[in-house]
Amino acid sequence: MSQKQILLNAFNMNCVGHIHHGMWTHPQDRSVDFNSLSYWLDLARLLERGLFDGLFIADILGVYDVYQQGIGLTASESIQLPVNDPLMLISGMASVTQHLGFGVTANLSYEAPYPFARRFSTLDHLTQGRIGWNIVTGYLDSAARAMGQHQLQAHDRRYDQADEFLDVAYQLWEGSWQDDALQADKAKRLYADASKIHAINHQGEFYQVQGYHLSCPSPQRTPLLFQAGSSARGVQFAARHAECSFVNAASPSAMREQSQRLRQAAVTAGRHADDLRIFMGVSVIVAPTEREAQEKQRSYLEYASPEAGLAHFSSSIGLDLAAFGLDEPIQTGDTRAIESVSKAFSGWTRRRLLEQHAMGSRYPLIVGNPSQVADALIEWIDEGDIDGFNLTRILNPQSYRDFIDLVVPELQQRGRYKTAYQPGSLRQKIFHQQDRLPDRHPAARWRPANNLR
Numbered sequence: 001m002s003q004k005q006i007l008l009n010a011f012n013m014n015c016v017g018h019i020h021h022g023m024w025t026h027p028q029d030r031s032v033d034f035n036s037l038s039y040w041l042d043l044a045r046l047l048e049r050g051l052f053d054g055l056f057i058a059d060i061l062g063v064y065d066v067y068q069q070g071i072g073l074t075a076s077e078s079i080q081l082p083v084n085d086p087l088m089l090i091s092g093m094a095s096v097t098q099h100l101g102f103g104v105t106a107n108l109s110y111e112a113p114y115p116f117a118r119r120f121s122t123l124d125h126l127t128q129g130r131i132g133w134n135i136v137t138g139y140l141d142s143a144a145r146a147m148g149q150h151q152l153q154a155h156d157r158r159y160d161q162a163d164e165f166l167d168v169a170y171q172l173w174e175g176s177w178q179d180d181a182l183q184a185d186k187a188k189r190l191y192a193d194a195s196k197i198h199a200i201n202h203q204g205e206f207y208q209v210q211g212y213h214l215s216c217p218s219p220q221r222t223p224l225l226f227q228a229g230s231s232a233r234g235v236q237f238a239a240r241h242a243e244c245s246f247v248n249a250a251s252p253s254a255m256r257e258q259s260q261r262l263r264q265a266a267v268t269a270g271r272h273a274d275d276l277r278i279f280m281g282v283s284v285i286v287a288p289t290e291r292e293a294q295e296k297q298r299s300y301l302e303y304a305s306p307e308a309g310l311a312h313f314s315s316s317i318g319l320d321l322a323a324f325g326l327d328e329p330i331q332t333g334d335t336r337a338i339e340s341v342s343k344a345f346s347g348w349t350r351r352r353l354l355e356q357h358a359m360g361s362r363y364p365l366i367v368g369n370p371s372q373v374a375d376a377l378i379e380w381i382d383e384g385d386i387d388g389f390n391l392t393r394i395l396n397p398q399s400y401r402d403f404i405d406l407v408v409p410e411l412q413q414r415g416r417y418k419t420a421y422q423p424g425s426l427r428q429k430i431f432h433q434q435d436r437l438p439d440r441h442p443a444a445r446w447r448p449a450n451n452l453r
Contacts, residue, residue, distance in 0.1 A: 007388025
C-alpha cells in the first residue's frame with residue numbers, strides 16, 4: 001500500500017460565496033470581509049502554520065445568470081458575485097509567508113499571451129518561485145457576451161485555442177531569455193546581454209506575437225501548471241501541459257479509473273506517469289468527537305442554501321434547472337458549458353440535486369473526529385490513486401483552523417503529512433525536483449539550447 005504524503009491546497013475564491021453557498025450567513029463566517037487585505041493576510045498565515053502546500057484561488061469572468069434566467073438569487077446569496085481579481089492578492093500574501101504556494105485561476109480565452117506572460121513572471125519573481133497558474137478556458141456564456149462575443153466558443157475549440165496560447169507563453173517564458181542573459185554588472189555597465197535575449201515570432205491561427213519577453217527569467221520560468229478537465233479533450237490537454245490536475249469522482253474506485261486514465265494519457269504524450277499530481281475537491285467537518293462533528297454538521301445545514309448551490313450548478317451545465325419539475329428527469333444535452341459535469345448528471349432530477357446540494361455544494365463531504373477524517377482521506381489517496389486535496393471552506397477561516405488543529409496532527413502521526421516545509425520553489429516542493437519544468441515537458445522545446453533563433 002502506498003505511503004505517499006498527502007498534498008494539500010486550501011480552495012478559496014476572492015468573493016463571499018464560493019462552493020458552500022449560504023454559509024456566509026453563519027455568525028462565525030468571515031467571508032464578507034473579502035474586500036479587506038488583512039482578511040487574506042490572516043488566511044495566508046494560518047495556512048502556512050498548517051503547512052498547506054498552497055492556496056488555490058478559483059475565479060470566473062461573467063456571472064451565474066442561467067438559473068431563473070437572471071441574477072436574482074446570485075445577487076442575494078452572493079453566488080460568486082461580487083468577485084474580485086485573484087492576482088491582486090498574491091504579493092501581499094507572499095510578503096507574510098515564506099513557503100505557501102499560490103495557484104491562481106486565469107481564463108486564457110480573454111487574455112493576450114504577451115502581457116499575461118509578464119504578469120505571471122512578475123508574480124514568480126515577487127513570490128520567489130511560489131506561483132502557479134490554473135489554466136481555464138471558461139464555461140459561461142455571460143463572460144463571452146461581456147467580452148464582446150456572441151456566445152461561448154464550442155468546448156473543443158476552446159482547448160484548441162488553449163494549446164496555442166500555451167505554446168506562445170512557453171516561447172516567452174522558456175525561450176526569450178537565456179539563463180545568463182542577465183549580468184547586472186555595474187563596473188561594465190552591462191545589465192543584460194542583448195545577444196542572449198531572443199525575440200519570438202509566432203504566427204498561428206489564434207495568435208500572432210512578435211517580440212521579446214518583458215521579464216527576465218524568474219525562479220520557475222513557467223509557473224506551476226494546474227488544470228481541471230475530465231472530458232476527452234480536457235484529458236488530452238492535461239496530458240500535454242498539466243502538472244497538477246483536479247478531478248472529482250463519486251468513489252475511490254471511480255477516482256482510480258480517472259487517475260489512471262490521466263496518467264496513461266501523460267505517458268502517451270511522452271511524459272512520465274508521475275509527472276502529474278492529481279487532486280480532488282473535498283469538504284471536511286471535524287470536531288474532537290464524532291458526535292460533536294455531527295452536531296456541527298446539523299448546525300451548518302441551518303445556514304446552507306441548496307437552491308443557491310443549484311443556481312451555481314445551472315451555470316456549470318448551462319441549463320436553467322428551475323424550469324424542471326422536482327421529479328422530472330433532466331436531459332442536459334450539448335450546452336457548451338462544463339462537458340464532463342453535464343454528462344455525469346444527465347437524467348438526475350431537481351429533487352435529487354437539491355438533496356445533493358444540502359450543504360450548498362456537491363463536493364464530497366467528510367464528517368467525523370480526527371481519526372475518522374484521516375481514515376477517509378487516506379482511503380481516497382491510496383484507493384483512488386491521487387496525490388492530494390483541494391480543501392474547501394465551509395466557514396472561513398474556521399474550516400481551515402479546525403483541519404489544522406485536529407486533522408493535521410493525526411495525519412502527521414501516521415506519517416502521511418509533512419512536519420516541515422522543504423526548501424525551494426512551489427514546483428520543487430510538489431515534485432521534489434528542480435525549479436524548472438523537466439526536459440520532457442513540451443515547453444522545453446523552446447529553450448534556447450534546444451531552439452536557438
